[in-house]
Amino acid sequence: MNKVVKNADDAIKDLTDNLVIMLGGFGLCGIPENCITALVKKGSKGLTCISNNAGVDDFGIGLMLKTRQVKKMISSYVGENAEFERQLLSGELEVDLIPQGTLATRCMAAAYGMPAVWLRAGVGTEVAIGKEVRNFNGVDHLLEYAFDADFALVKAWKGDTHGNLIFRKTTRNFNMQMAMAGKITVAEVEELVPAGDLDPDQIHVPGIYVQRIFQGSNYEKRIEQRTVRKS
Amino acid sequence: MNKVVKNADDAIKDLTDNLVIMLGGFGLCGIPENCITALVKKGSKGLTCISNNAGVDDFGIGLMLKTRQVKKMISSYVGENAEFERQLLSGELEVDLIPQGTLATRCMAAAYGMPAVWLRAGVGTEVAIGKEVRNFNGVDHLLEYAFDADFALVKAWKGDTHGNLIFRKTTRNFNMQMAMAGKITVAEVEELVPAGDLDPDQIHVPGIYVQRIFQGSNYEKRIEQRTVRKS
Amino acid sequence: MLDKIGIAKRIAKEVKDGYYVNLGIGIPTLVANYIPEGVNVTLQSENGMLGMGPFPFDGEEDADLINAGKQTITEVPGTAYFDSALSFGMIRAGKVDLTILGAMEVSENGDIANWKIPGKMVKGMGGAMDLVAAAQNIIVAMQHVNKAGESKLLPSCTLPLTGVKCVKKIVTELAVLEVVPGEGFVLLESAPGVTVEDIRKATAGKLVVKGDVPEMVID
Amino acid sequence: MLDKIGIAKRIAKEVKDGYYVNLGIGIPTLVANYIPEGVNVTLQSENGMLGMGPFPFDGEEDADLINAGKQTITEVPGTAYFDSALSFGMIRAGKVDLTILGAMEVSENGDIANWKIPGKMVKGMGGAMDLVAAAQNIIVAMQHVNKAGESKLLPSCTLPLTGVKCVKKIVTELAVLEVVPGEGFVLLESAPGVTVEDIRKATAGKLVVKGDVPEMVID
Numbered sequence: 011m012n013k014v015v016k017n018a019d020d021a022i023k024d025l026t027d028n029l030v031i032m033l034g035g036f037g038l039c040g041i042p043e044n045c046i047t048a049l050v051k052k053g054s055k056g057l058t059c060i061s062n063n064a065g066v067d068d069f070g071i072g073l074m075l076k077t078r079q080v081k082k083m084i085s086s087y088v089g090e091n092a093e094f095e096r097q098l099l100s101g102e103l104e105v106d107l108i109p110q111g112t113l114a115t116r117c118m119a120a121a122y123g124m125p126a127v128w129l130r131a132g133v134g135t136e137v138a139i140g141k142e143v144r145n146f147n148g149v150d151h152l153l154e155y156a157f158d159a160d161f162a163l164v165k166a167w168k169g170d171t172h173g174n175l176i177f178r179k180t181t182r183n184f185n186m187q188m189a190m191a192g193k194i195t196v197a198e199v200e201e202l203v204p205a206g207d208l209d210p211d212q213i214h215v216p217g218i219y220v221q222r223i224f225q226g227s228n229y230e231k232r233i234e235q236r237t238v239r240k241s
Numbered sequence: 242m243n244k245v246v247k248n249a250d251d252a253i254k255d256l257t258d259n260l261v262i263m264l265g266g267f268g269l270c271g272i273p274e275n276c277i278t279a280l281v282k283k284g285s286k287g288l289t290c291i292s293n294n295a296g297v298d299d300f301g302i303g304l305m306l307k308t309r310q311v312k313k314m315i316s317s318y319v320g321e322n323a324e325f326e327r328q329l330l331s332g333e334l335e336v337d338l339i340p341q342g343t344l345a346t347r348c349m350a351a352a353y354g355m356p357a358v359w360l361r362a363g364v365g366t367e368v369a370i371g372k373e374v375r376n377f378n379g380v381d382h383l384l385e386y387a388f389d390a391d392f393a394l395v396k397a398w399k400g401d402t403h404g405n406l407i408f409r410k411t412t413r414n415f416n417m418q419m420a421m422a423g424k425i426t427v428a429e430v431e432e433l434v435p436a437g438d439l440d441p442d443q444i445h446v447p448g449i450y451v452q453r454i455f456q457g458s459n460y461e462k463r464i465e466q467r468t469v470r471k472s
Numbered sequence: 473m474l475d476k477i478g479i480a481k482r483i484a485k486e487v488k489d490g491y492y493v494n495l496g497i498g499i500p501t502l503v504a505n506y507i508p509e510g511v512n513v514t515l516q517s518e519n520g521m522l523g524m525g526p527f528p529f530d531g532e533e534d535a536d537l538i539n540a541g542k543q544t545i546t547e548v549p550g551t552a553y554f555d556s557a558l559s560f561g562m563i564r565a566g567k568v569d570l571t572i573l574g575a576m577e578v579s580e581n582g583d584i585a586n587w588k589i590p591g592k593m594v595k596g597m598g599g600a601m602d603l604v605a606a607a608q609n610i611i612v613a614m615q616h617v618n619k620a621g622e623s624k625l626l627p628s629c630t631l632p633l634t635g636v637k638c639v640k641k642i643v644t645e646l647a648v649l650e651v652v653p654g655e656g657f658v659l660l661e662s663a664p665g666v667t668v669e670d671i672r673k674a675t676a677g678k679l680v681v682k683g684d685v686p687e688m689v690i691d
Numbered sequence: 692m693l694d695k696i697g698i699a700k701r702i703a704k705e706v707k708d709g710y711y712v713n714l715g716i717g718i719p720t721l722v723a724n725y726i727p728e729g730v731n732v733t734l735q736s737e738n739g740m741l742g743m744g745p746f747p748f749d750g751e752e753d754a755d756l757i758n759a760g761k762q763t764i765t766e767v768p769g770t771a772y773f774d775s776a777l778s779f780g781m782i783r784a785g786k787v788d789l790t791i792l793g794a795m796e797v798s799e800n801g802d803i804a805n806w807k808i809p810g811k812m813v814k815g816m817g818g819a820m821d822l823v824a825a826a827q828n829i830i831v832a833m834q835h836v837n838k839a840g841e842s843k844l845l846p847s848c849t850l851p852l853t854g855v856k857c858v859k860k861i862v863t864e865l866a867v868l869e870v871v872p873g874e875g876f877v878l879l880e881s882a883p884g885v886t887v888e889d890i891r892k893a894t895a896g897k898l899v900v901k902g903d904v905p906e907m908v909i910d
Contacts, residue, residue, distance in 0.1 A: 011709060011731045011769065036519045036556070037542040039535065062556070089595030090542075098594060105594070110518065111560025111602030115353070118557040122346070122776070123783025123825060125377035127358045130564065131602040134583075134636035146356035167536075172733070172742075172769035178442060179536040179553055183520050186555035190784070206768025211409060212443050214555075216741050216771040218711050218733070218786045231535035237543040239527040242490060242512045242550065267738045267775070268761040270754065293775070320814030321761075329813060336813070341737065342779025342821030349776040353557070354564025354606060361783065362821040365802075365855035398755075403514070403523075403550040410755040410772055414739050417774035421565070437549025445774075447522050447552040449492050449514070449567045462754035468762040470746040 013173045013223050014202065018048035021196040021222045025049065025161050028056040028081075032117065032157070032188040033071060034164035037063050037090070037234045040181030041070050044198045044226035045163040050074055056081045060157055062113060062184050064088040069232050078102070084157075086110035090234065109137065112154055114187060119156035121190030121219070129154045162192025165226070166215070169199035170206070173220030174213045182214060190219040198226040244404045244454050245433065249279035252427040252453045256280065256392050259287040259312070263348065263388065263419040264302060265395035268294050268321070268465050271412030272301050275429045275457040276394040281305060287312045291388055293344060293415050295319040300463050309333070315388075317341035321465065340368065343385055345418060350387035352421030352450070360385045393423025396457070397446070400430035401437070404451030405444045413445060421450040429457035474645045474663045474690075479613055481506045481690045483572055483643050486611060487513055494518060494563070494603060496573030497541040499613040503572055508691075514550070516568055518599040520559045523551035540599065560599065564606040571607035573600060575614045575639070577629040580677040582639040582651040584612065585631035597634060604635030616644035616674045623676035625649070625657055647671045648688060649679075656680045661688040693864045693882045693909075698832055700725045700909045702791055702862050705830060706732055713737060713782070713822060715792030716760040718832040722791055727910075733769070735787055737818040739778050742770035759818065779818065783825040790826035792819060794833045794858070796848045799896040801858040801870040803831065804850035816853060823854030835863035835893045842895035844868070844876055866890045867907060868898075875899045880907045 015021045022045060025031065035041030050073050057080050064083055065072035074080050075093050082104040088094050097103035108116075109131040119127050128151040132138050142153040164185040167178035175197055177185055189195050197215075202225035246252045253276060256262065266272030281304050288311050295314055296303035305311050306324050313335040319325050328334035339347075340362040350358050359382040363369050373384040395416040398409035406428055408416055420426050428446075433456035474482065480502035487493060487507050494516045495501050504526075507513050515524035517539040524539055525546035533544040562568065577585040584604055587597035604610055617623050625642065642649045648661040656678030662671060662685050672679050693701065699721035706712060706726050713735045714720050723745075726732050734743040736758040743758055744765035752763040781787065796804040803823055806816035823829055836842050844861065860879075861868045867880040875897030881890060881904050891898050 011733055036540075037538065039519070039538045039542070085596060087596040087598040095594065107594075107596045109597055109601035109605075110556065110599035111563065111606075114556035114560055115355075118353075119358075121784060122349075122780030123785065124346075124358050124360065124780075125380070125382060127350075127355050129355060131560075131605045133605060135601065135633040137597075137601065149356070151356060170769060174769065174771050176442070177553075177555075179534065180517070180520050180538055181536045182553055182555045184556050187557045190780075204768070210742075210766060210770040210772050211407070213771040213773075216773055216777075216781070217769065218735070218741055218781055233533060233535050233544060234538070234542040235544065236533055237527045237545075238530040238533065241529045242514055267759075268757065270738070270757045270761070316815060318815035318817040326813065338813075338815045340816055340820035340824075341775065341818035342782065342825075345775035345779055352565060353561030354566065355561075362824045364824060366820065366852040368816075368820065401550060405550065405552050408772075408774075410753065411736070411739050411757055412755045413772055413774045415775050418776045421561075435549070441523070441547060441551040441553050444552040444554075447554055447558075447562070448550065449516070449522055449562055464752060464754050464763060465757070465761040466763065467752055468746045468764075469749040469752065472748045 011172050013220060014171050015222045015224050017224055018044040018198060021045065021224055022048050022052060025054055027054050029160040030058040030158065032159045032162040032192055033059055033061040034185030034188045036183035038065065038070050038232050040165050040183055040185050042163040042165040042198050043229055045196060046070060046073060050077055053079065055079050058082040058084065060084040060159060062086050062110060064091050064094045066090050067093050082106065084108060086113050114184060116154055116157045117184065117187035117191045120158065121187050124156060126153055126155045157191060159192045160194065162188045162195040164189040164195065164197050166197055166199045168201045168203060168208060169197055169223050170203050170208050172205040173197065173217030173223050174208055175215040175220065176208060176212055177214050186214050189215045194221045195219055197223045199223060200226065200229065242403050244451060245402050246453045246455050248455055249275040249429060252276065252455055253279050253283060256285055258285050260391040261289040261389065263390045263393040263423055264290055264292040265416030265419045267414035269296065269301050269463050271396050271414055271416050273394040273396040273429050274460055276427060277301060277304060281308055284310065286310050289313040289315065291315040291390060293317050293341060295322050295325045297321050298324050313337065315339060317344050345415060347385055347388045348415065348418035348422045351389065352418050355387060357384055357386045388422060390423045391425065393419045393426040395420040395426065395428050397428050397430045399432045399434060399439060400428055400454050401434050401439050403436040404428065404448030404454050405439055406446040406451065407439060407443055408445050417445055420446045426451045428454045430454060431457065431460065473666055477502060478690055479643050479645060482648065482688055483611055483613055487511060487570060491569040492516055492567060493570045494568050498574045500572040500574060501541065518559050518563065520554050520556055521551065523548045560602050563602060566606065566608055568607060570609045570611065571603045572611045572613055573603065575612045577624050577626055577631050578612055578639050578642055579626050579628045580656045581653045582637045583629050584634045584639050585629040586634050588632045590632065600634050604638045610639050611641045611643060612639050613643055616646045623674055625675045625677045627677045646674055658682065659685050661686050663688055692885055696721060697909055698862050698864060701867065701907055702830055702832055706730060706789060710788040711735055711786060712789045713787050717793045719791040719793060720760065737778050739773050739775055740770065742767045779821050782821060785825065785827055787826060789828045789830065790822045791830045791832055792822065794831045796843050796845055796850050797831055797858050797861055798845050798847045799875045800872045801856045802848050803853045803858050804848040805853050807851045809851065819853050823857040829858050830860045830862060831858050832862055835865045842893055844894045844896045846896045865893055877901065878904050880905050882907055
């Protein structure tokens with residue numbers, strides 16, 4: 011049951027070209043920094059990335075956009091990235107924009123083994139085009155499918171050798187459901203502890219969902235919008 | 242944002258006849274003992290109870306069966322209760338038996354504002370009769386609807402004055418999703434603390450889902466199958 | 473005519489004690505600063521938090537604690553964290569009492585457009601489509617006209633929609649308006665120093681004026 | 692012929708290192724006691740636990756800690772608790788490697804019946820329907836014949852079904868059999884002292900015997 015790998019390079023050694031991958035995080039908060047660095051180094055191309063955001067020019071998924079490793083982004087908001095916008099407008103990059111709650115719930119559907127669910131976001135808008143519509147209790151809903159991702163790359167605060175994960179504050183965001191949605195889930199954690207060290211009542215993702223885990227290093231944890239008040 | 246009520250009697254004072262209620266717990270583990278006692282005392286009749294089990298003859302929902310307060314049980318397993326079986330065979334009680342995972346997921350669907358989901362349990366069996374079937378990825382699934390419950394009565398370990406809840410060990414069971422699925426959720430807790438005392442990372446049910454909370458008393462916490470090993 | 477703070481102050485009066493509120497980016501975020509004493513409100517941030525506190529003091533920022541606008545924030549007593557799926561689950565389940573967000577356009581029947589300008593801007597909808605599809609009570613905070621001087625209150629939206637028939641109320645620098653499907657933009661209040669005629673000029677959609685229009689009261 | 696412990700011991704050999712396993716009530720529960728040294732297995736209990744440990748010592752029972760059979764149990768290092776929806780979520784998502792459960796009847800094509808006897812018994816299906824519908828790998832542990840001496844391995848089930856075409860393997864007091872749709876019950880091993888003829892007599896459904904049938908090896 012020991013799922014520990016040495017580092018990010020080891021964890022993604024079979025993450026080859028043209029796969030579908032999920033990347034946790036919201037903005038730059040809670041992103042799998044080590045895995046992204048390793049993926050840029052490895053150079054896998056033609057990737058479809060399911061991630062709420064696309065990072066910024068020089069950090070997060072932005073690094074993978076620079077190296078043109080991404081064929082398609084499936085996201086809800088990508089508005090902080092000039093290189094992204096350039097590739098999109100030039101047609102180098104495909105983008106599927108999805109309402110944020112629908113994005114999260116399609117991850118959850120995969121995590122819970124549900125092939126599809128009915129959701130109301132986007133009815134009557136262009137995201138509804140081509141989708142099956144059904145009325146429940148007077149409200150139209152769209153049929154939304156579970157994502158099918160080869161890998162999920164997530165970042166947690168603490169993890170144990172069995173793959174149990176705990177997140178800190180708002181880093182739980184997409185990391186939690188994605189950790190449970192990937193065919194192969196790679197978790198990088200700030201602190202890796204022996205099985206038994208985490209309180210079983212506090213575990214956010216049970217280890218059964220995690221195939222590989224390692225303790226990451228050199229976290230930058232960049233802040234996108236540093237906002238403060240006067241003391 | 243203070244949701245504290247005095248006791249169970251106060252918490253269910255408007256739980257009138259013929260309502261649909263959810264009751265948390267698995268077997269006798271984590272059942273809302275105080276609420277059940279108050280409900281027996283209040284005597285509301287014609288209730289539809291969504292609960293995985295039906296208690297035993299003299300404890301849990303069994304107490305409400307004795308007083309004939311229950312019109313219908315929606316459960317997955319009811320095999321520990323002779324009075325239950327008698328009422329069922331005599332036609333005094335309606336029973337809707339539902340696969341346990343489907344039961345839990347129909348609670349979750351309500352909690353997440355999804356009117357319906359596609360689930361595979363029961364395909365080809367009598368529980369599929371009358372249900373819409375659709376094939377996804379080669380596997381038939383049934384269309385299953387979210388429950389619509391007037392009240393959810395749940396038991397948690399700790400709670401705060403804002404309604405945030407934490408469960409202990411296997412008492413989380415149906416309590417967690419039901420706490421998020423009721424139109425009015427009543428939570429009884431073993432320890433009620435001021436808002437701010439619980440670790441925000443460890444909360445299982447955010448207070449937004451809980452309308453009323455109180456510290457319960459005299460918990461019996463009966464064990465259904467006391468099994469031990471020799472030392 | 474109101475400035476942004478004035479708009480935020482006026483909207484703050486719509487917030488009732490005990491409400492759970494989701495605030496969008498921009499003017500809506502300012503609303504939190506003007507909620508009256510004695511009105512206890514819990515702010516929901518759709519990236520996974522209930523009980524959002526103010527910005528941190530300088531040096532106390534935590535990269536693991538941001539709001540949906542990616543700003544550093546703080547906790548309050550009673551804060552709870554959760555994941556994005558549950559966050560939108562509670563929104564969809566109708567547990568959030570009030571959603572306040574910005575818009576590029578609103579139509580007479582309550583349609584809203586705020587996420588895309590074809591050929592110009594492709595930032596994405598974020599959580600806006602989920603919020604407007606689910607919330608029972610949506611207030612739009614925006615300028616009455618855009619930078620080109622064109623009305624943002626239209627017979628029907630020209631930009632790609634975020635949601636249909638969902639906006640209940642609009643607060644601009646000129647007025648407070650209720651969207652009544654089948655009627656149009658019903659004028660509830662005018663801003664100090666603004667005439668009904670000013671508002672009519674700035675409103676391309678059907679403006680409905682019923683009797684005397686009171687002036688907004690802002691503390 | 693095997694006793695219950697023999698059946699449990701034989702099934703224990705099907706459990707591989709690193710497996711997540713769900714054990715039903717009865718004989719399946721016994722399997723946990725006979726998993727070979729060096730084979731690390733995590734037991735899932737569908738009421739909301741991964742990493743189920745043995746029964747507690749007398750006096751150490753905890754009413755808040757039970758398994759799906761409502762028995763008091765213990766934790767192990769690495770245990771995680773969760774709610775019922777996630778528990779069946781991970782089952783449905785195929786994360787549980789092996790499910791072992793009892794049955795009243797199994798048919799030639801892998802249908803299983805184990806939850807209801809019309810007019811006689813109405814206990815309910817519990818989690819069985821979810822488990823058999825989702826698990827990739829289902830082993831049935833049961834007696835070959837019922838108390839009335841009738842075969843429980845049938846051409847088709849007579850009792851209300853729990854699931855269709857889902858059982859992969861059956862271990863009884865007489866034999867280990869594989870269910871091969873289109874073929875029938877393929878005899879893999881016979882119990883010590885049991886002949887193929889004995890097994891044939893006890894099997895109402897089509898029994899397929901391919902060459903010599905090895906005898907079970909049980910430690």
